[in-house]
Amino acid sequence: MSKPKIAIFDFACCEGCQLQIVNLEEEILDLLGVADVVEWREAMSEQSDEYDIAIIEGSITREEDGERLKKIRSRAKVLIALGACATIGGVNKLKNNFDLDEVKKCVYGADAEKPHLATSMTKAVHEVVDVDFKIHGCPIDRKEFTYVVRSLLMGKTPEIPDYPVCVECKAAGNICRWEYGEVCLGPIIRAGCGARCPSSGFRCFGCRGYVDNPNVDAAKEVIEKYNLSVEDLKEKMILFGSKQEPTIYE
Numbered sequence: 001m002s003k004p005k006i007a008i009f010d011f012a013c014c015e016g017c018q019l020q021i022v023n024l025e026e027e028i029l030d031l032l033g034v035a036d037v038v039e040w041r042e043a044m045s046e047q048s049d050e051y052d053i054a055i056i057e058g059s060i061t062r063e064e065d066g067e068r069l070k071k072i073r074s075r076a077k078v079l080i081a082l083g084a085c086a087t088i089g090g091v092n093k094l095k096n097n098f099d100l101d102e103v104k105k106c107v108y109g110a111d112a113e114k115p116h117l118a119t120s121m122t123k124a125v126h127e128v129v130d131v132d133f134k135i136h137g138c139p140i141d142r143k144e145f146t147y148v149v150r151s152l153l154m155g156k157t158p159e160i161p162d163y164p165v166c167v168e169c170k171a172a173g174n175i176c177r178w179e180y181g182e183v184c185l186g187p188i189i190r191a192g193c194g195a196r197c198p199s200s201g202f203r204c205f206g207c208r209g210y211v212d213n214p215n216v217d218a219a220k221e222v223i224e225k226y227n228l229s230v231e232d233l234k235e236k237m238i239l240f241g242s243k244q245e246p247t248i249y250e
């Protein structure tokens with residue numbers, strides 16, 4: 001039986017999530033034993049239009065990228081969005097808070113109207129094509145990547161946590177960042193990172209996106225308990241939560 005074919009593609013991003021895959025080192029070799037990587041610009045020169053699993057890093061910020069993504073989708077049996085840029089639009093969606101022409105002038109100055117610098121409002125991958133699985137985070141967690149890909153190669157459906165970071169944070173025995181006067185987004189953000197930031201002394205910035213049904217009322221209770229307002233929370237949600245679905249506190 002032939003091995004499943006995997007192709008990895010990048011759109012607007014810093015390529016940090018692909019770097020996480022490169023850093024898998026020996027585990028990559030294990031994966032190569034059971035699957036063929038047929039296209040991956042960051043690591044090889046070969047290209048192919050035939051693949052079973054397409055892994056998409058980055059968000060869609062140009063009209064032509066949307067068309068490219070649709071072609072990839074039409075060829076792939078399974079499509080995975082890789083990292084926050086792809087799953088929620090990531091930091092690239094900050095742009096959507098401003099007038100597009102102003103943003104272009106700010107970044108490109110006098111060259112803003114050159115055709116090769118054309119840009120559009122940022123979209124996450126699922127806002128352009130159907131996405132089968134999402135690997136969250138900025139950057140992704142290497143173990144989670146391996147788990148998702150291995151599960152798919154074994155014909156299993158990977159289980160991605162749909163509960164808040166607070167669950168993992170409490171289990172880790174951390175003192176809540178709110179006790180330090182910090183606005184932590186853990187109550188509304190999807191777990192799976194092992195509460196990486198609170199466990200390292202930082203608040204959660206929200207890189208894994210919201211849980212499917214964020215408990216907005218519970219988060220409000222936390223805010224009130226610490227004499228802060230929804231505005232304080234919204235301010236912290238801008239980095240990864242700009243124009244993200246579901247829209248909350250709007």
Ligand code: SF4
Nearest residue numbers: 013016083084085138
């Ligand atoms: S999710 Fe973060 S690390 Fe990954 S490509 Fe986007 S900006 Fe880079």
Ligand code: SF4
Nearest residue numbers: 166169176177184186
């Ligand atoms: S709010 Fe943040 S620091 Fe507090 S328990 Fe939740 S994840 Fe941990």
Ligand code: SF4
Nearest residue numbers: 193197204205206207
């Ligand atoms: S704690 Fe929050 S910001 Fe940090 S990795 Fe986890 S989801 Fe991302």
